[in-house]
Amino acid sequence: MATRRKTAADRPPDRLTAAFRVVGKALRKVDATAKVVGATKFADDVALPRMLYAKLLRSPHPHARILGIDPSRAAALAGVKAVLTGKDLPIPFGILPVSQDEHALAPDKVRFVGDPVAAVAAVSEETASAALDLIHVTYEPLRPVTDATDAVTHPEPRIHDYGDGGNLHKLIDLEFGDVAEGFAAADLVREDLLFFEGSTHLPMEQHAAVADWSPDGKLTLWSSTQTPHYVHRALAKVLELSPAKIRVIATPNGGGFGGKSDPFSHEIVVAKLAMLTGRPVKITLTREEVFYCHRGRHPALMWVKTGVKRDGAITAMHFKSLLDGGGYGSYGVASTYYTGALQTVTYHVPRYKFQGARAFTNKPPCGPKRGHGTPQPRFALEVHLDKIAEQLGMDPAELRLKHLVPPNSLTANWLRIGSMGLGPCIRKVVAGSGWKEKFRKLPHGKGIGLACSSYITGAGLAIYWNPMPHSGVQLKCDRGGGVTVFCGSTEIGQGSDSILAVIVAEVLGVDPFDIAIVTGDTDLTPVDLGSYSSRVTLMTGNAAIQAAERARDIIARHAARKLELPAERLAFAERRVFDVENPARGLSFADAVQLAEAAEGTVGTVGSYTPPASPGRYRGAGVGPSPAYSYSACVAEVDVDPATGIVRVPRIFIAHDVGRSINAATVMGQIEGSVYMGLGEALMEEMAYRGNRNVVHKIPSLLEYKSPTTLEMCDVVTYVVEDPDPNGPFGAKECGQGPLLPVPPAVANAVYDAVGVRIDVVPITPEKVFKALRRKAKGEEPRFGPTAFPDIPWPDPTRVPPPWEGGDGKAVPLTPGASPGLDGARIPGHAPGVRDR
Amino acid sequence: MPPLDAKAKIALELNGEPVEVAFAPHKTLLEVLREDLGLTGTKHGCELGECGTCAVLVDARPVLSCLVLGLACAGRRVKTVEGMAEGGRLHPLQDAFAELGAAQCGYCTPAFLLAAGALLAENRRPTRDQIKQALAGNLCRCTGYIKIYEAVELAAARMRGEKAQPARETLYGYP
Numbered sequence A: 001m002a003t004r005r006k007t008a009a010d011r012p013p014d015r016l017t018a019a020f021r022v023v024g025k026a027l028r029k030v031d032a033t034a035k036v037v038g039a040t041k042f043a044d045d046v047a048l049p050r051m052l053y054a055k056l057l058r059s060p061h062p063h064a065r066i067l068g069i070d071p072s073r074a075a076a077l078a079g080v081k082a083v084l085t086g087k088d089l090p091i092p093f094g095i096l097p098v099s100q101d102e103h104a105l106a107p108d109k110v111r112f113v114g115d116p117v118a119a120v121a122a123v124s125e126e127t128a129s130a131a132l133d134l135i136h137v138t139y140e141p142l143r144p145v146t147d148a149t150d151a152v153t154h155p156e157p158r159i160h161d162y163g164d165g166g167n168l169h170k171l172i173d174l175e176f177g178d179v180a181e182g183f184a185a186a187d188l189v190r191e192d193l194l195f196f197e198g199s200t201h202l203p204m205e206q207h208a209a210v211a212d213w214s215p216d217g218k219l220t221l222w223s224s225t226q227t228p229h230y231v232h233r234a235l236a237k238v239l240e241l242s243p244a245k246i247r248v249i250a251t252p253n254g255g256g257f258g259g260k261s262d263p264f265s266h267e268i269v270v271a272k273l274a275m276l277t278g279r280p281v282k283i284t285l286t287r288e289e290v291f292y293c294h295r296g297r298h299p300a301l302m303w304v305k306t307g308v309k310r311d312g313a314i315t316a317m318h319f320k321s322l323l324d325g326g327g328y329g330s331y332g333v334a335s336t337y338y339t340g341a342l343q344t345v346t347y348h349v350p351r352y353k354f355q356g357a358r359a360f361t362n363k364p365p366c367g368p369k370r371g372h373g374t375p376q377p378r379f380a381l382e383v384h385l386d387k388i389a390e391q392l393g394m395d396p397a398e399l400r401l402k403h404l405v406p407p408n409s410l411t412a413n414w415l416r417i418g419s420m421g422l423g424p425c426i427r428k429v430v431a432g433s434g435w436k437e438k439f440r441k442l443p444h445g446k447g448i449g450l451a452c453s454s455y456i457t458g459a460g461l462a463i464y465w466n467p468m469p470h471s472g473v474q475l476k477c478d479r480g481g482g483v484t485v486f487c488g489s490t491e492i493g494q495g496s497d498s499i500l501a502v503i504v505a506e507v508l509g510v511d512p513f514d515i516a517i518v519t520g521d522t523d524l525t526p527v528d529l530g531s532y533s534s535r536v537t538l539m540t541g542n543a544a545i546q547a548a549e550r551a552r553d554i555i556a557r558h559a560a561r562k563l564e565l566p567a568e569r570l571a572f573a574e575r576r577v578f579d580v581e582n583p584a585r586g587l588s589f590a591d592a593v594q595l596a597e598a599a600e601g602t603v604g605t606v607g608s609y610t611p612p613a614s615p616g617r618y619r620g621a622g623v624g625p626s627p628a629y630s631y632s633a634c635v636a637e638v639d640v641d642p643a644t645g646i647v648r649v650p651r652i653f654i655a656h657d658v659g660r661s662i663n664a665a666t667v668m669g670q671i672e673g674s675v676y677m678g679l680g681e682a683l684m685e686e687m688a689y690r691g692n693r694n695v696v697h698k699i700p701s702l703l704e705y706k707s708p709t710t711l712e713m714c715d716v717v718t719y720v721v722e723d724p725d726p727n728g729p730f731g732a733k734e735c736g737q738g739p740l741l742p743v744p745p746a747v748a749n750a751v752y753d754a755v756g757v758r759i760d761v762v763p764i765t766p767e768k769v770f771k772a773l774r775r776k777a778k779g780e781e782p783r784f785g786p787t788a789f790p791d792i793p794w795p796d797p798t799r800v801p802p803p804w805e806g807g808d809g810k811a812v813p814l815t816p817g818a819s820p821g822l823d824g825a826r827i828p829g830h831a832p833g834v835r836d837r
Numbered sequence B: 001m002p003p004l005d006a007k008a009k010i011a012l013e014l015n016g017e018p019v020e021v022a023f024a025p026h027k028t029l030l031e032v033l034r035e036d037l038g039l040t041g042t043k044h045g046c047e048l049g050e051c052g053t054c055a056v057l058v059d060a061r062p063v064l065s066c067l068v069l070g071l072a073c074a075g076r077r078v079k080t081v082e083g084m085a086e087g088g089r090l091h092p093l094q095d096a097f098a099e100l101g102a103a104q105c106g107y108c109t110p111a112f113l114l115a116a117g118a119l120l121a122e123n124r125r126p127t128r129d130q131i132k133q134a135l136a137g138n139l140c141r142c143t144g145y146i147k148i149y150e151a152v153e154l155a156a157a158r159m160r161g162e163k164a165q166p167a168r169e170t171l172y173g174y175p
């Protein structure tokens, strides 16, 4: 397999335009039956003989030094088989190479209420819980840092002893062209401040893991994880085991949304406990503990300044974000970059400056939630544009349509855009919603708002820098005509197993249900990096196409000989291999496989996929590039009760450019599910904290964390737009995250249309609307939102000329004579010191 | 008083068949089903009565199995998702959920199926609003509920003997 890897460009163009047999149909998912009969085995459904149960003791303090832990009484309790504290697992870990700042059990310091400090394995959950009460921990409380602004003003005491100074974890300053010049050339310059509250994934399945240790030195972990490959690496590191002695099996996730993408304390703890006791050990987190795992949406304070011409053309944009990161790094460095990466991919921004900061605070760590770092800036940008359109006296849909980024272009920050279907998306929702008849014309209390967005279809770089493929597929044909596909991807409900089946079925001409899918098992399946960043359909899909085409070539060779035809004349469809010019002349697929197997041995192939290199070569260019960008446009209808401030959303119109729909039913489900989650964030979802220091989770329960039920969920009118991207499998782009993004700003813009107040914060709760209405009645600014952005010690900017200013994608020296060597260390996806590709 | 960990034994009708089961008396129906009867199709999202994920039917009515003691089910008729398909054939609700993608991760699905089944047993032709009301106690984080409503409506029509097919917009969106 040392041949040159095929790229999308090598493939015949018919891949994008051909009529398909299976691709694009609305099909049952291959695992649908198991799910409706209750047969799917989730992590907590795994039960092994002699299994022990683990529990974690968690910190009651937001910020404290651990002076001592005495587990002796717990260890002596009948039924307790092992107790662990921080000293038993001293090696740190973390999802990003630059943020190895977590311990399975805090060794010397706790950083949020819920930080694990000790663990017990016992014969029952009850015994393990009772043992936790017997562990004595002595803490010395430290001043907690309550939010990002507090972190800026209180560099001491530091939460971590690394980062960009004080309690600032990460500072970014990127400049693409001279924005001051751009603002000077504008007819209108507007600044806005907005805030996006943190929210959590709230998967219905609580995280669970089961570990088994075999006396031959092999560890097996079943876990509800989206990223078995990264868990595999973390276990090897922390437990000091050879990866060859560890098998991680990602059980189907009962929802993930990004919340099961980090290696977690509980996974390492059960593994260690299984090694110590020689017995299987299970842990199932309580719902309260799921709130402590978090890794959800970063609360983000944002400031945006844009210059526009009279026709709405943007002359320059300057965007600042300040993220409340919580107690650990998690994906936070990448999240911070993402709050500044995709502003440029929807409307043409000729000059762009981004400053981003992430603060450490004493709350559960934030990380990637559906849309990872981009829903917050998208909210800010789309509300900001709505205000600009109003000031210019332009229809906001027209303003956007006039200045779309062209397809097959580069952005100011060197992102390569392929297919770009935002225009058709906007036209669909505008026509479908009756926008022109309704905007600014509805009776008081009723409103309509529009917003757009874009999202990556997989990240261009892996989380740890390496030159290997991001996705691998292995394929085996059975003599009976069945096909087995092995891939490291993880089924989290998004339908990734079915995507593999549909794609292989399309290429080999068999039925998707003839295909057995084996996924998410580090012993059995080639590496796929995991179910995050909307990468799976594109990356596993391209790998599957390559593996299936290789199998097709082998089979065709032997079928052609038998049929005395050139192999190019053969088609694969309806479980047959036949002459395209005389379809009656052919073989069954199974017979063709048998011919190939007789001649060459077992018919097995592999395929893999690596994203194209990004043209951006500056420090920080690792976040934002993607093989393809999806686009969405949204119109929200709202009813606002001016007496109470209660906002109801009866209906949302959403159009999404998915490039190519692989399974139409799955696409619909992903779009509707994204709209649902966006609606929750728009109206009610928030990670709220209380206590005099505001760092204790308000009430970590499903009852108090409000999420939409059937009674709050709106009607959704969905339009699927297909603008195939040459990098996508059959042209496919993502659809599982992007359609969330335009929902919060569309709702906010609709609230303004309804009652004339700007709510520059999500969630848009009745209290905020009510306060803004009161202000309006008093003749004050009719707005609810943040009023200040703190002073942040920004570093010197990395200056990168945009493509149209003659740059080559690299940073230029700040001052004449200074070294241009700004790229290099400390970019997510880069080991320290490893330079950009 | 017997010791706390002495097992209690009850007889009940489970998915149409008589069973006897012994378990620690403090256990909930959820725990008895999953741990003592090996029926892991019933799920949990909170074990506090907040999410509806653990719903099963007791005497044909949906109950939250995390809030019911196993002991309270002596002599009752309990139905779980494992008892919905008959003779190797999916129940029309299961079939419609699979057809429309109303089960994404599938974790909330068993409870939605049972709650919807209880609704259709009482009301053969529920309106969209009645479906929403009947399912308001069940959370789903994946679907936005829309495919669930559509699947219940499709199954209801088929259970009334109609030759119903999903609407084009349901599967492919609006033109």
Ligand code: FES
Binding pocket: B043, B044, B045, B046, B047, B048, B049, B050, B051, B052, B053, B054, B055, B064, B065, B066, B067
């Ligand atoms: S498990 Fe949530 S209601 Fe029973």
Ligand code: FES
Binding pocket: A204, A254, A255, A493, B102, B103, B104, B105, B106, B107, B108, B109, B139, B140, B141, B142, B143
């Ligand atoms: S399908 Fe995942 S929670 Fe409902």
